[in-house]
Amino acid sequence: MSKAADSVRHVLVPKHVKLSDSEKEALLKRYSIAVEALPKIMKDDAAVVDLSAKLGDVIKIVRHSPTAGEAVFYRVVSNA
Amino acid sequence: MADALKEYEALLPSGLVSRMVEELGDKASDSKVKSVFKRLVDEYERMKVHAGESVGIVAAESIGEPGTQMTLNTFHFAGVAEMNITMGLPRIIEVLDGRKTLATPMMDIYLKRPYSQGQDIKKIALSVKExxxxxxxxxxxxxxxxxxxxxxxxxxxxxxxxxxxxxxxxxxxxxxxxxxxxxxxxxxxxxxxxxxxxxxxxxxxxxxxxxxxxxGIKGVYQVLPVKRGSEFVIITAGTNLKKVLSLPFVDDTRTVSNDIFEIEAVLGIEAARQAVINEVFKVIENQGLNVDIRHLMLVADTMSAAGRIQGITRYGVVKNKASVLAKASFETPIKYFIEASLYGEVDKLTSVVENVMLNQPVPVGTGMLKLVAKHDEGK
The missing domain is CATH 3.30.1360.140 (Gyrase A; domain 2)
Known part of the structure; x- marks a missing residue:
């Protein structure tokens, strides 16, 4: 039982998915922002360590929301 | 029905769609589904927060006002003298300030079957206790x-x-x-x-x-098995989430700590964001007050935006503000002015507080807009 596997199964942790480069471009274009404007997630965050994400990758997070059912959120992988 | 829904699904949050589908039942005709959903989309768009609405201030007021009615007491567990829980306003302040050391750190340890049904519950509780x-x-x-x-x-x-x-x-x-x-x-x-x-x-x-x-587990200095609903849960004073989650009899999908930073370290920033919402909501609910959860979500999003949990303090989220004047208006103004002059910072006056200070229109609501005239020089 590794630490990462535990964290991914926990009720508090929503689904994390890494976006492909084209999906990332589409996202940034849709909101017309630079990557830096996205909220951040640490590179060594327990929920992304096994997604093998690099700096600058965008992580799509599908949260369970009491108001919207499912809410999609994006974070950029960062290290500071 | 599924075909009729397709074009609306992208326009609405999934929770709303599934609730409406339930409401309509199976027998609704395609044309009825279409007209209902068209109306729903219109209503949804109308209910959205407008661009330029100062949601942060609304959230602050919505959490702050009930805060005045909260108790200042800690809640004592019946029967166990040593165990008490910080509740009410002190707990909310603790969470939102992003305090690293809590007044009463604690965990709710959920157990796997058959232990959750009470088998060897006392023995297990003792084996966790340091x-x-x-x-x-x-x-x-x-x-x-x-x-x-x-x-x-x-x-x-x-x-x-x-x-x-x-x-x-x-x-x-x-x-x-x-x-x-x-x-x-x-x-x-x-x-x-x-x-x-x-x-x-x-x-x-x-x-x-x-x-x-x-x-036992270092840091867990008091244990208390209690029955919650149909299962037994161990409440502890003192936390060590990482060690507890690795125990074989612990349900590692539900066990939580009330230490936001511990959750961030073990489960990541998204879990910590959810924990902030849960912890604050728990207090508000417990006090019989009613705050829309969207306000808490906004606060939690702000606290977790940097990838780490930051408190709503001058060391936390306020430090991220771009404007010198905005930072100075919160706490320790001289510190920020000295820093700004040392590094030659420029204040672009893009946000609210600094414009209030300078008696200018604030970029909120209708103040967000600027008029740009297009010169037609030819004619």
């Missing part, structure tokens, strides 16, 4: 002639913990570094390995020895 050597020692004496420490063990307590003397010796061999352990008749005998034979050293060693953890 037990030190002094807790099982009947007597600790110094044998000065041999520079030895003799510990008489309370057998009843030891068996309560499900340990044997032999087991205790092997644990101590691992935990008590620099000491040799021996079982002589009924006594545990300790001797320093590096031949420090003066009385002072032996005495110091004894004090250290008392605090050696022999069983």
């Amino acid at each position: 037990t030190r050597l002094k807790d099982v020692a009947a007597e600790i004496s110094l044998n000065l002639a041999d520079a030895r420490i003799d510990v008489a063990v309370d057998d009843a307590r030891l068996s309560e913990l499900g340990m044997t003397k032999q087991g205790l010796v092997s644990v101590l061999k691992k935990e008590a570094k620099g000491l040799s352990v021996e079982l002589r008749k009924e006594l545990l005998c300790f001797k320093a390995k590096n031949k420090e034979e003066n009385v002072n050293e032996v005495f110091k060693l004894k004090e250290k020895l008392k605090e050696v953890v022999i069983k």
Whole structure:
């Protein structure tokens, strides 16, 4: 039982998915922002360590929301 | 029905769609579904927060006003004197300030079957609780002639913990570094390995020895099994989430700590964001107050935006503000002015506070817009 596997199964942790480069471009274009404007997630965050994400990758997070059912959120992988 | 829904699904949040589908039932005709959903989309768009709405201030007021009605007390658990929980306003302040050390750190440990049904619940609770050597020692004496420490063990307590003397010796061999352990008749005998034979050293060693953890999880100093709904849960005072989640009998998908930073370290920033919402909401609900959860979500999003949990303080989220004047208006203005002049910072006056200070229209609501005239020079 590794630490990462535990964290991914926990009720508090929503689904994390890494976006492909084209999906990332589409996202940034849709909101017309630079990557830096996205909220951040640490590179060594327990929920992304096994997604093998690099700096600058965008992580799509599908949260369970009491108001919207499912809410999609994006974070950029960062290290500071 | 599924076809009729398709074009609307992208326009609405999934929770809304599924609720409406339930409401309509299976028998609704396609045209009815279409007209209902068209209306729903219109209503949804109308109910959205407008661009330029100052949601942060609305959230602050919505959380702040009920805060004035909250108790300032900590809640004591019936029957257990040592266990109390910070509740009410102090707890909210603790969470939103992003305090690293909590007044009452605690965990809710959920168990796997069959333990969640109450099997061996007391034994399991005790096995989590941190037990030190002094807790099982009947007597600790110094044998000065041999520079030895003799510990008489309370057998009843030891068996309560499900340990044997032999087991205790092997644990101590691992935990008590620099000491040799021996079982002589009924006594545990300790001797320093590096031949420090003066009385002072032996005495110091004894004090250290008392605090050696022999069983349980470090940091968990009180346990309380309680029945919650149809299952047993262990509530602890003191937290160590990482260690507890790795225990075989613990349900590692639901067990939580009330320490936001611990959750961030073990489960990540998204879990910590959810924990902020849960913790604040728990207090508000407990006090019988009613705050829209969207306000808490906004606060939690702000606190977690940097990838780490930051409190709503001058060391936390306020530090991220771009404007010198905005930072200075919160707390310790001189510090920020000195810093800004040292580094030659520029204030672009793009946000609210700094424009209020300079008596200019603030970029909120209708103030967000600027008029740009297009010169048509030809005619």
